[in-house]
Amino acid sequence: MKIVTIGTGMAAAEFVDVLRKExxxxxxxxxxxxxxPPYSPCVIPFFLAGEPLTTVYWKGESFYRNKGVTALLDSAVAEVDAKRHRVRLSNGRTENYDRLFFATGARSWYPQPQWLETNGVFGFKTLTDMLAIDDYIREHATRRVVVFGGGFIGVDAALALWHRGLEVILVHRNTRLLSQMTDEDGGVFATRKLREITGIDVRLKTTVTDIDIRDGALRGVKMSNGDSVETTMLIVAIGVSPNSEPLVGNDRGVVVDETLRYDPHIYVAGDVAVTPHALTGEPAIYATYPNAMLQARTAVRHLLHGDATYNGSINTNVLKKHIDFPIISAGTFEGDPVTWQNQHLFRRVYLQNGKINGYQLIGDTRVSGYIYNLYCAQVRVDKIIAPILADNRGDSYYRSLMGFNQGQLG
Ligand SMILES: Cc1cc2nc3c(=O)[nH]c(=O)nc-3n(C[C@H](O)[C@H](O)[C@H](O)COP(=O)(O)OP(=O)(O)OC[C@H]3O[C@@H](n4cnc5c(N)ncnc54)[C@H](O)[C@@H]3O)c2cc1C
Incomplete structure (x- = not known):
């Protein structure tokens, strides 16, 4: 049998790795x-912050050789002909398959794509982006950067470049950073602490509306509040869209069945796959590394043994990079809030019928594994949750309480 993967990213590398291990x-x-070679987008910001490039190759630099696979790189797939079991690349080459693993992830979304033609304007999504940013900083001795977008990737970018020693201006249209992974109170708390810890200049309720170009290079940006800022570097991180066009002709993602298949010969996984939420059943793209891993492993089991089903994704987000101030959330922020906070930490759980509907843990990870497991188990916690949120015992205490390691489902 000939198996073809489209994508060499996290889902595809895990898929191939597990196939060979099996x-x-x-x-x-x-x-x-x-x-x-396959790299981890989760880790690429660390390269920009100063870690060696080799650390991004999470499966090793010789992955293709070690796994005995043929890698056809540097050429995009333009189209999948599902009827003929054939893939057409943009360089004209075609590849036939018996089974296809479609894991093309997502790409940055740009409000003004033409900005990218300007020297000094970058996305923050791929290793190609990171290498270009790194080169640019070295060549131009860049001292100041404007990051446009204060979601997960924008904050990651801002912290990595702050860690590298740049002066960072972070522009976000909402009332708080990380607005998709926090509620208003949690986001405002997280924004204040990030400002305090790093000194990053956060401009809220603001967007970048125009760029100032001289001789083809960036010289400054204009903002919706009328401010202008001189800068030679702009990172645009305001959203992503799934690379689903080659398979379905649009960028709304690929809906899969419970075996993660689009048709009997095509498996789909990772940031391009529309899957149900494990607890609510709501179909969406749940674009995190743990979901991509589980989907890749499920696809292998189904392909080899024919008996695996995917139980759904969890929308946990864990921002734990560059500074000692983790921000963790999951679920939906609806229901009865139970909150505990002090000067440094903010912990809030939303309850519905006594069960955890969503939560935010800002500033430390001590109760995160325990809360995650209570959330996944959907047990009633209304009588016990307040003291758990207020408890300051360490991770190990909660792990011993659960009888298993943090992150596992009960
Ligand atoms: C900066 C950053 C930080 C992140 N941090 C975290 C984190 O801390 N925790 C977390 O859980 N998640 C994080 N993520 C998300 C995580 O990286 C993704 O969920 C994960 O990589 C999904 O795996 P994937 O294989 O679907 O996509 P990817 O790993 O992005 O791989 C997609 C692959 O498809 C290829 N491709 C795309 N289009 C085509 C085409 N037409 N033809 C051929 N190849 C194509 C790409 O080159 C790539 O090889 C982060 C993402 C970014 C960008």
Missing amino acids: GSQDEIVMLGNEPF
Whole structure:
């Protein structure tokens, strides 16, 4: 059997890795539109913050050789012909498959794509972006950067570049940073603490409306509040769209069945897959690394043994990078809030029928594994939750209480 992956990212690399570990001797071809070994987008900001490049290659730099796969890199797949079991690349080449693993992830979304033609304007999504940003900072001795977008990736970018020693101005249209992973109170608390800890200049309720270009290079940005800022570097991180066009002809993601298949020969996983939420059943793209891993492993089990089903995704977000101030959330912020906070920490759980509907834990991770498991288990916690939120015992206490390690489901 010939197995083809579209994408060499986290889902595809895990899929191939597990296939080989499970003993598959099948011919495997991996197609990717970048020239690299599989890398982890979660880790690439650390490279920009000063870590060695090798750390991003989470499966090793010799992955393709070690796994005995043919890698066709640096060429995008333009189209999947599902009827003929054939993939067409933008360089004209075609590849036939018996089974296809479609894991093309997502790309940055730009309000003004033409800005990217300007020297000094970058996305913050791929290793190609990181290498270009790194080169640019070195060549131009860049001292100031404007980051446009204060969601998960924008904050990650701002913290990485702050860690690198740049003066960072972070522009976000909402009333608080991380507005999709916090409620108003939690987001305002997190924004204040991030400002205090880093000194990053956060401009809220503001967008970048125009850029000032001289001789083809960026010289400054204009903002919706009338401010102008001189800068030679702008990072645009205001959203992503799934790379689903080659398979379904639009960028709304690929809806899969409970075996993660689009059709009997095509598995889909990662940031391009529309899957149900494990607890609510709501279909959406749940674009995190743990979901991509679970989907890749489920697809392998189904392909090799035919008996696996995917139980759904969890929308946990964990921002735990560059500074000692983690921000963790999951679920929906609806129901009865139970809050505990002090000067440094903010912990809030939303209850519905006594069960956890969503939560935010800002400033430390001590209760995070325990709360995550209570959330996944959907047990009543209304009588016990307040003292748990107020408890300051360490991770190990909660792990011993659960009888298993943090992050596992009960
Ligand atoms: C800066 C950043 C930080 C992140 N931090 C975290 C974090 O801390 N925790 C977390 O859980 N998640 C994080 N994520 C999200 C996480 O990286 C993704 O959920 C995960 O990588 C999804 O895996 P994937 O295989 O679907 O996509 P990717 O890993 O993005 O891989 C997609 C692959 O498809 C290829 N591709 C795309 N289009 C084509 C085409 N037409 N033809 C050929 N190849 C194509 C790409 O080159 C790539 O190889 C972060 C993402 C970014 C960008």
